[in-house]
Each structure stands twice: as C-alpha cells, then as structure tokens.
Amino acid sequence: MGRYTFGKAEKLCSKLEIDALFKDGRSFKEFPIRVMYLSLEDSSANAKLLISVPKKRFKKAVSRNHIKRLIRETYRLNKSELIENWHNSEKYFALAFVYIGNEIPEFDDLTVVMKRVIDKLNTLEA
RNA sequence: ACUGCAAAUCGGCCUACCGCUCUUUCGGGGGAGGAAAGUCCAGACAGCAUAGAGCACCGCACCGUUCGCAAGCACGGGUGUUGAGGGAGGAAUUCCUUGGCAACAGCAAGUGUCACAGAAAAUAACCGCUCCGAUUUAUCGGUGUAAGGGUGAAAAUGUGAGGUAAGAGCUCACGUGUUCCGGUGGUAACAUCGGAAUGGGACAAACCUUGCGGGCUGCAAGACCAAAUAGGUCAGGAUCUAAGAGUUGCUCGCUCUUUCCUGAUGGGUAGGUUGCAUAGAUAAAUGGUAGGCUAAAACAGGAUCUGGCUUACGGGUUUGCACAAAAC
RNA sequence: CGGGGUGUAGCUUAGCCCGGUUAAAGUGCGCGUCUGGGGGGCGCGAGAGCGGUGGUUCGAAUCCACUCACCCCGA
Numbered sequence: 001m002g003r004y005t006f007g008k009a010e011k012l013c014s015k016l017e018i019d020a021l022f023k024d025g026r027s028f029k030e031f032p033i034r035v036m037y038l039s040l041e042d043s044s045a046n047a048k049l050l051i052s053v054p055k056k057r058f059k060k061a062v063s064r065n066h067i068k069r070l071i072r073e074t075y076r077l078n079k080s081e082l083i084e085n086w087h088n089s090e091k092y093f094a095l096a097f098v099y100i101g102n103e104i105p106e107f108d109d110l111t112v113v114m115k116r117v118i119d120k121l122n123t124l125e126a
Numbered sequence: 127a128c129u130g131c132a133a134a135u136c137g138g139c140c141u142a143c144c145g146c147u148c149u150u151u152c153g154g155g156g157g158a159g160g161a162a163a164g165u166c167c168a169g170a171c172a173g174c175a176u177a178g179a180g181c182a183c184c185g186c187a188c189c190g191u192u193c194g195c196a197a198g199c200a201c202g203g204g205u206g207u208u209g210a211g212g213g214a215g216g217a218a219u220u221c222c223u224u225g226g227c228a229a230c231a232g233c234a235a236g237u238g239u240c241a242c243a244g245a246a247a248a249u250a251a252c253c254g255c256u257c258c259g260a261u262u263u264a265u266c267g268g269u270g271u272a273a274g275g276g277u278g279a280a281a282a283u284g285u286g287a288g289g290u291a292a293g294a295g296c297u298c299a300c301g302u303g304u305u306c307c308g309g310u311g312g313u314a315a316c317a318u319c320g321g322a323a324u325g326g327g328a329c330a331a332a333c334c335u336u337g338c339g340g341g342c343u344g345c346a347a348g349a350c351c352a353a354a355u356a357g358g359u360c361a362g363g364a365u366c367u368a369a370g371a372g373u374u375g376c377u378c379g380c381u382c383u384u385u386c387c388u389g390a391u392g393g394g395u396a397g398g399u400u401g402c403a404u405a406g407a408u409a410a411a412u413g414g415u416a417g418g419c420u421a422a423a424a425c426a427g428g429a430u431c432u433g434g435c436u437u438a439c440g441g442g443u444u445u446g447c448a449c450a451a452a453a454c
Numbered sequence: 455c456g457g458g459g460u461g462u463a464g465c466u467u468a469g470c471c472c473g474g475u476u477a478a479a480g481u482g483c484g485c486g487u488c489u490g491g492g493g494g495g496c497g498c499g500a501g502a503g504c505g506g507u508g509g510u511u512c513g514a515a516u517c518c519a520c521u522c523a524c525c526c527c528g529a
Contacts (some may be wrong), residue, residue: 164521164522165455166519166520166521168457198498227508227509228509228510229509229510229518229519239472239473240474240512240513241474241475241513242474244476252476278512279511279512279513280512328511328512329511330508331509331510331511331517331518331519332472332473332517344455345455346455346456346528346529386500406486407503429455430455435520436520437520437522
C-alpha cells in the first residue's frame with residue numbers, strides 16, 4: 001500500500017497553487033516549524049506538501065538539504081493517520097512547512113514536533 | 127623508531143529496515159566532488175551584428191615547447207632580487223649550492239611627481255676654495271669652481287696621475303654603467319670577448335608611447351508547441367436610414383469606418399517540449415534510523431558543458447630532508 | 455546564472471581619485487567643572503593603524519594582484 005511513501009503526487013509543484021497558498025493560506029507555528037495550509041477543490045492527493053528552509057539562516061546548501069531531508073523523513077513516517085482522516089472525509093489540502101529555527105535539528109526532537117503538527121492539523125480541520 | 131618540515135596521493139566502508147530520482151526490453155540498471163564552491167581567467171556552444179580601414183576603450187608584455195587569437199596555465203631555461211648554507215678575503219666585496227618572488231617592452235619621445243630635511247630634487251651652489259676690487263684690516267661686494275663639509279630614500283661615473291689662480295672627464299690610464307657594431311657559444315632570451323660612442327637621478331602597479339590581441343551578449347542564450355482573455359488582419363452575415371469621411375456644384379446613390387454575430391488566421395502570455403549529457407531534474411532526486419569496523423569521521427551538494435587558477439578540509443598512506451643530549 | 459558595491463575608534467561617516475609630517479569629525483565612554491540633585495552646557499582625556507596576505511615605491515588607509523566577509527540589483 002505504500003503507507004510510508006512520499007512520491008511526486010504528494011509534492012506541491014504547481015506555481016499557481018504555491019502562490020495561492022502564500023497569499024490566502026492560514027498558518028500556525030509549532031517551533032521550529034511554521035505550517036501554512038490551504039484547502040483545495042480537487043487534487044491528485046489528499047495532502048500536497050512543500051518544505052522550505054530560508055537561505056538567510058543557513059548559508060550552505062548542505063545544511064539546507066539536510067534539514068529538508070529530516071523534515072521530509074519525519075513527515076513521511078508520521079503522516080499516515082492524517083492522510084487516512086482526510087481521505088475518509090474527502091478533503092484536499094496544500095501544505096507548506098517553513099523551518100524557522102537557527103540550528104540544525106536532531107531527528108528525535110523533530111519527530112516529537114512533527115507528531116504535534118499532525119495532531120493540530122487533524123483537530124483543526126476535523 | 128619517534129618528532130618536525132616539504133611534496134604527492136586517498137577523500138569512509140559493511141549489514142538490516144523504511145524511502146527519493148532518472149531510465150527500462152518491467153527482470154532490472156544508473157544516481158554528486160576533489161574541491162561539485164568562489165566566479166578570478168579562457169574556450170566550446172548559441173543568438174544578434176558585420177564592405178574595408180583608422181581612432182577610442184579594454185586586456186597582455188624576458189625566451190623556448192604543448193594548447194591557444196593573444197594571454198593565462200604546465201614544463202624547461204635566462205636575468206634581476208631576496209632568504210639560508212658553504213668557500214676566498216683584513217674589509218668592501220665576490221664565487222658556489224639551494225629555496226621564494228618578479229606586471230623583467232620603453233623615463234635616451236613628451237608631460238607630470240619627488241613630502242620633511244637640505245644651498246640645490248634636475249636650467250645645482252649654503253659653508254668652503256680661488257682671483258679681483260673696496261676697506262673701518264672684524265669684513266663687504268663681484269668673478270670662477272664643484273675637490274671637501276653637512277641634509278636626505280636618492281646629490282650628477284670610481285681610483286690614480288697630469289693640469290690649474292683654485293678646480294672640474296678639462297686631458298690621460300685603468301675600471302664601471304648604457305647604447306651601437308662585430309666575433310664565439312646557444313633555437314632564443316642571454317652569456318662572453320673585441321672595438322666605437324657616451325655619462326641620460328628615480329617613478330610608467332603616474333599620465334603616456336611602442337608592439338600584439340579583442341565585434342556584442344549570454345543556456346534566464348536560442349529553437350519548437352501553445353489554453354483562456356483582450357486587441358490585430360481577412361472572409362461572410364446582420365443592424366441600418368444612426369454618426370463621421372470620401373465621391374459630386376447640390377441631392378439621391380455608392381464605398382469605407384464605427385456596432386453585433388460566426389468562421390479563419392498570424393503575433394504573443396501562462397504553461398509545456400527541447401537545448402540537456404553513460405548523474406541529471408524543472409519548487410528541483412543520493413536520505414533517515416539502528417548496529418559494527420573505531421570515535422563523532424573533515425570541508426562540503428551538480429542545474430549547458432570543458433580546461434586552468436584560488437580558497438576550505440579531520441584523518442590515513444607513500445617519498446625526501448633534518449634528527450641535540452642521555453640510556454640501551 | 456549574470457552584474458554592481460562596501461569593509462577605517464563601540465556606532466555612523468570623512469580621507470582614497472591626485473601616495474608624504476600626529477588618520478579627521480559627530481555620537482557614545484571616562485574624568486573634572488557649573489547645579490541642592492538629574493538633565494544639559496563647558497573643559498580635558500582615552501579609544502582605530504585603516505578586513506587579510508603579498509607586491510610596486512625611499513615611503514601605502516590611498517596604487518596593483520590575490521583572498522575573506524557582507525550588502526544590493528536583473529530575470
């Protein structure tokens with residue numbers, strides 16, 4: 001079934017959707033991640049995600065890539081509950097995770113944060 | 127052996143589970159670096175421009191070889207300079223070995239600058255020296271001179287002799303620097319020998335002069351496909367007795383434009399394909415967790431490609447050089 | 455990807471083009487003084503060797519080369 005996959009359909013690629021998300025989307029913070037979300041009419045997947053790490057805070061490409069990979073892994077391993085919920089209620093969302101911390105996080109700490117983010121998204125939209 | 131220095135080189139591996147990207151004949155296969163970086167140079171490639179020549183602007187500047195338009199880079203060589211070691215000598219100095227650096231064409235084309243100090247920083251004259259004149263016999267004025275003094279980063283070719291009122295390349299000898307000519311060695315830069323002329327302070331990373339080279343812009347270049355909306359062109363139709371223009375002396379009529387509908391068409395935007403690759407996308411792929419080797423491994427992530435340069439870097443390996451005293 | 459700019463006292467700037475004597479100013483800091491005290495005024499003083507390395511030159515913040523850091527612009 002691919003419960004822990006993260007393929008292309010689940011990534012936010014369209015420039016139009018990205019612009020709409022940053023213009024009209026709502027957001028909340030769960031340090032060190034800022035989450036933006038926007039309901040979509042119809043889509044290929046129940047949740048399409050975009051991960052961003054600002055260049056101003058992390059000068060080196062290696063650092064930015066590493067943080068993006070960590071966030072992607074934690075999301076990939078914890079998202080199944082959220083996707084199931086939205087799939088049952090036929091909701092479609094565009095998501096953006098922006099890293100606002102100043103240091104490179106540890107995997108275990110980020111897992112805790114990501115679980116709280118998933119919970120919040122579940123309760124907010126339920 | 128250890129340690130230090132220099133150079134070259136390597137740039138974590140294995141196992142399990144969960145994942146990413148490209149490709150596929152659906153079995154599978156490929157998947158970041160020595161610097162991928164900085165963007166300091168250069169080229170390939172692409173578009174535009176282009177009769178020929180000159181000027182401006184920019185770049186380069188000892189010689190040879192590979193590549194290249196010229197440079198750069200690499201290797202080798204010359205010259206200069208600087209550090210270290212050694213030899214000769216009383217010293218100045220000079221020779222040899224070795225390492226670093228050099229934007230090493232031209233101030234003898236012109237212009238400009240040379241602070242402070244000093245008389246004077248490039249048509250030299252303060253003290254001094256010489257002669258002449260005056261005189262109050264302390265000195266003053268004039269002429270000549272550049273040996274000596276002092277200043278400075280730098281003071282007008284060094285030593286000796288002749289010469290002179292005193293002196294001076296003023297003359298001569300021996301040196302020395304520069305330029306030219308010739309011989310020898312070398313592909314050449316250059317080295318060396320002989321002769322002639324000459325004595326021009328430094329600075330061109332000062333303006334500049336000479337020689338050589340350079341068209342401009344860059345893959346977000348460029349090529350192709352192309353929705354919606356608005357407008358363009360063409361064709362057909364409708365509305366007309368509405369408005370304007372043309373035709374005409376005037377009216378009618380005719381033609382065109384304005385309005386609406388339908389169809390076609392070219393340009394072009396979003397977007398896509400290509401350019402684009404034996405890694406290769408287009409919000410952009412190499413990761414995460416656990417364990418072991420052993421301790422966490424360092425610097426660090428491709429966006430058109432290639433070569434050079436520079437910078438960052440834990441640890442390992444190899445080679446070369448140095449290695450005091452003591453103990454064995 | 456391409457292009458441009460800036461580094462000088464704690465901070466903000468000048469000086470750089472065209473090299474020269476002790477690197478200048480404002481603000482901040484310290485001390486003194488005026489005031490009953492604060493604020494403010496006045497006076498005095500300390501504080502940088504010019505981002506780094508190398509070169510040219512008698513001499514470099516200034517000229518040149520390389521390099522490090524930061525900022526901005528185009529699409």
